[in-house]
Amino acid sequence: MLKKLGCTYVVIGHSERREYHGEADDVVNAKALAVLANGMTPIICVGEGLDVRQANEHVRYTVDQVRGALKGFTAEQVSQCVIAYEPVWAIGTGEVASAADAQEVCGAIRGVLVEDYGQASGDVVRVLYGGSVKADNIVELMSQDDVDGALVGGASLKPDEFAAIVRFYDFV
Numbered sequence: 573m574l575k576k577l578g579c580t581y582v583v584i585g586h587s588e589r590r591e592y593h594g595e596a597d598d599v600v601n602a603k604a605l606a607v608l609a610n611g612m613t614p615i616i617c618v619g620e621g622l623d624v625r626q627a628n629e630h631v632r633y634t635v636d637q638v639r640g641a642l643k644g645f646t647a648e649q650v651s652q653c654v655i656a657y658e659p660v661w662a663i664g665t666g667e668v669a670s671a672a673d674a675q676e677v678c679g680a681i682r683g684v685l686v687e688d689y690g691q692a693s694g695d696v697v698r699v700l701y702g703g704s705v706k707a708d709n710i711v712e713l714m715s716q717d718d719v720d721g722a723l724v725g726g727a728s729l730k731p732d733e734f735a736a737i738v739r740f741y742d743f744v
């Protein structure tokens with residue numbers, strides 16, 4: 573159905589789907605395979621809640637979600653995926669992870685992709701950060717080595733704000 577509607581990217585495993593619709597890693601895995609089989613690109617969302625962050629388990633937790641979502645994938649399939657790190661405590665709250673927080677987890681995600689699927693796959697996968705991204709924090713987030721882009725929620729509903737995010741490179 574999404575393919576027929578002309579969709580090219582499909583967001584999977586968003587924290588709201590995980591929380592309210594039981595979209596666990598096995599479902600995310602099956603959906604990502606279905607998206608790829610239909611010639612679209614899965615954007616696989618991962619990220620920890622506040623309790624996990626406070627327990628300092630965020631890297632292990634998020635990396636486990638990535639591995640669960642990609643279980644059984646070939647390196648070629650992985651190369652076609654986008655991963656979005658969205659710490660749940662930063663979504664729609666105005667609470668943005670610091671650029672260093674984003675880099676820590678996005679870097680760890682890239683690390684496991686390289687470890688499990690090789691350097692070429694790890695390099696080609698786009699790792700995004702999402703959670704209260706705005707015009708005034710996009711430059712710092714995008715300057716991190718392993719943050720390749722952003723998954724923007726609320727700010728995408730404000731034309732001027734979103735345009736400034738998309739054109740962040742004008743401010744670098």
Ligand SMILES: O=C(CO)COP(=O)(O)O
Nearest residue numbers: 663664703704705725726
């Ligand atoms: O969940 C998000 C995008 O999928 C992020 O939303 P906000 O940018 O509103 O925090």
